[in-house]
Amino acid sequence: MNPILNQIGTVFIPVSHIEKARDWYCDLLGLPADGEILFGHLYVLPMNGTGIVLDSRIYAEDHVYRVPAFHLNTNDIEKAYEFMKSKQVNITSQIEHSQWFHFKDPDGNQLMICQC
Incomplete structure (x- = not known):
């Protein structure tokens, strides 16, 4: 085993x-x-x-995530996108394929939110 x-x-x-x-x-x-x-x-x-x-x-x-190593889940990608905009988060992409978008944290780590 x-x-x-x-x-x-x-x-x-x-x-x-x-x-x-x-x-x-x-x-x-x-x-x-x-x-x-x-x-x-x-x-x-x-x-x-x-x-x-x-x-x-x-x-x-030079050791921050330049591409997402994981994604955070959401049940509603549109609401998540609007929520992030309202928080003035650095969003780095539009919603792609109605499924995900990228953003950066304050340290420049590239992260992702994805609709599950």
């Missing part, structure tokens, strides 16, 4: 300032920003499913 599971546990996102990143991501996802910052550089977002860890120790301007 293979000891490696076919599941993703956590995705790490490099961020420049852990407190600001925590607040931005929690606001975007409608989560309370009251969790503990671990070891001075990690914040575990309380996600459903695969986890996201913000990490300021791995941040460097």
Whole structure:
């Protein structure tokens, strides 16, 4: 039996300032920003499913995601797009094929929202 599971546990996102990143991501996802910052550089977002860890120790301007490594889900891509516009998020594409769009976080990480 293979000891490696076919599941993703956590995705790490490099961020420049852990407190600001925590607040931005929690606001975007409608989560309370009251969790503990671990070891001075990690914040575990309380996600459903695969986890996201913000990490300021791995941040460097040339080490941000230039293409999305994952996507956040939505049930309504149009509402998600309008929501992101209302938050003045840096949206970097239109809605593609009625399914997804790209945006950047404040550190320049390219991310995606996709309708499931």
